[in-house]
Each structure stands twice: as C-alpha cells, then as structure tokens.
Amino acid sequence: MPHFVFELGVQVQVLRRGDMFATRAQRLYDLYRAYDGIDAIPAEVRADLEATLFRCPLQTVWQDCMALFTERDPAQLVSAERDPKARMALIFRWYLGLEHSW
Numbered sequence: 001m002p003h004f005v006f007e008l009g010v011q012v013q014v015l016r017r018g019d020m021f022a023t024r025a026q027r028l029y030d031l032y033r034a035y036d037g038i039d040a041i042p043a044e045v046r047a048d049l050e051a052t053l054f055r056c057p058l059q060t061v062w063q064d065c066m067a068l069f070t071e072r073d074p075a076q077l078v079s080a081e082r083d084p085k086a087r088m089a090l091i092f093r094w095y096l097g098l099e100h101s102w
Contacts, residue, residue, distance in 0.1 A: 021096070024053060028092040037084025038062075038091060054095065062087075065094040 031049075035041050038058060041049070046058060054061050069076045069090065080087035 025096055027053075028096065032085075032088060032092060035088070038088040039084060058091070061091055061095070065091050068094060 031041060031045070038046075050057055066077060069080075076086075076090055080090045
C-alpha cells in the first residue's frame, strides 16, 4: 500500500463484525485533517488517544514507530523529523498497520 493512502483519507471496508479498524482509522484521519501535528492536538484529546487507542504515551508510540521505520523505510523518518504533519501521519499509519495485522 503506498505511503500516502492514509493522508488521502482512503476508506476501508469493515472486515468482520465487531472490527473497530474502520472507526479508528476514521478517527485518526479526522485528527490528521484537523491539526498540523501531533503536538497541536489538545491535551485532553491526546490523553484520550493514549488511553484508548495507543494504550501507552505518545512518546513511546513515536519510539516504536521510529524503530520500525528505521528498519523498513528510513526516508520516512527524515520527512517526519522536518514536518510535524508528516510525523503525525507516520504515527497514525504505524498504528493502523499494527492494528490491521492484529
């Protein structure tokens, strides 16, 4: 899947009953469209993301994301370090990739 699919807001089909993937993907896409970066998301929304979606602090999520992309596609990290919006997209794509594989 090309790296820009998330940023385009591509809709996904529900794969099975009870699968929250599409709902979570839409939530992250809405946040992506509304804010210029992960640090621009209001504190209460960030806290909710950490508690309900990521289930860990965003700093931990970013470290895990960096570890994965260092191995798979380091060029993505270069862009993410320069552009807060690209960093947010990378974090969200990382999460959705993990959730999809669960």
